């Protein structure tokens with residue numbers, strides 16, 4: 001059980017800046033995110049797109065903003081738990097017990113939900129049999145491409161991820177690219193490359209096919225794919241990859257007895273506290289009269305929620321407001337030499 005002053009759920013811009021504010025005022029925090037990387041929507045949905053309305057930054061991409069927020073956290077030691085979804089939040093005396101889907105547990109007086117539009121989850125294959133192979137021989141994202149070397153890999157999907165991975169893996173693997181339409185959604189240059197590789201027999205292309213079934217005892221051995229006009233049975237494969245995009249869902253947050261309003265959590269505007277003492281919500285996931293779903297709002301909300309956490313984390317101390325420009329104390333925490 002990890003004990004911390006504050007647990008932040010969500011490593012998007014709101015969660016990241018809030019972590020900075022917490023460490024600045026001397027509180028510990030840990031951050032959990034379901035994604036395999038830090039940055040929330042900015043990194044997952046628009047890393048290359050320029051943003052023009054971050055105060056004092058005339059223009060930066062989603063990725064640059066994320067990198068700057070991570071750099072701003074450099075003076076501090078903050079533990080990130082990526083690839084973990086917070087599933088359970090339970091009251092335990094004066095604090096909260098929190099559990100992730102990977103079994104990590106936290107005990108904390110304060111939880112800050114910076115969950116954006118909910119956790120990003122991959123859209124999955126519908127045949128039930130697929131579940132037993134998940135994360136063993138069936139994946140929705142790639143962590144270590146070396147496992148596919150010399151193997152047969154069946155890639156499903158018609159967007160950039162499916163095309164890019166089919167091209168990349170065709171160097172060292174036998175690749176089946178399977179898509180339910182005969183048109184692809186990816187970049188034209190990738191579509192042209194797929195056609196060239198198919199012509200040169202480096203990729204086996206199956207269009208208008210979908211996965212019908214997966215077979216194997218421990219590991220995947222073969223799949224059946226189905227077409228309007230027929231079926232291909234027992235197509236030998238060692239791995240299956242599905243790239244159907246992400247869905248965003250509030251997920252387990254709906255079970256935490258919070259007041260919800262159209263997929264957002266109602267908060268007050270003094271502390272950004274929910275109807276549960278010690279649970280706050282900031283960023284896109286919170287709602288209050290006049291809420292603007294902009295990154296700058298999440299920064300402000302995080303700064304106030306962080307101060308509110310102080311009272312429960314340090315009941316015998318008084319929080320003192322200080323400026324970073326002039327406070328020796330804050331500069332010390334930031335590692336600034338005077």
Ligand SMILES: Cc1cc2nc3c(=O)[nH]c(=O)nc-3n(C[C@H](O)[C@H](O)[C@H](O)COP(=O)(O)OP(=O)(O)OC[C@H]3O[C@@H](n4cnc5c(N)ncnc54)[C@H](O)[C@@H]3O)c2cc1C
Nearest residue numbers: 010012013014033034040041086115116118119283284295
């Ligand atoms: C295409 C596009 C362009 C945009 N352009 C702008 C712009 O120009 N200016 C602007 O201000 N805003 C813009 N936005 C909006 C901006 O991206 C959001 O306001 C911002 O990302 C919200 O940040 P957040 O930290 O609240 O949530 P998010 O960025 O959504 O991050 C939330 C994180 O929480 C995680 N999470 C959720 N539930 C759980 C759980 N149970 N367990 C673990 N992790 C969980 C998610 O995986 C996610 O990583 C744009 C959005 C999009 C989609």
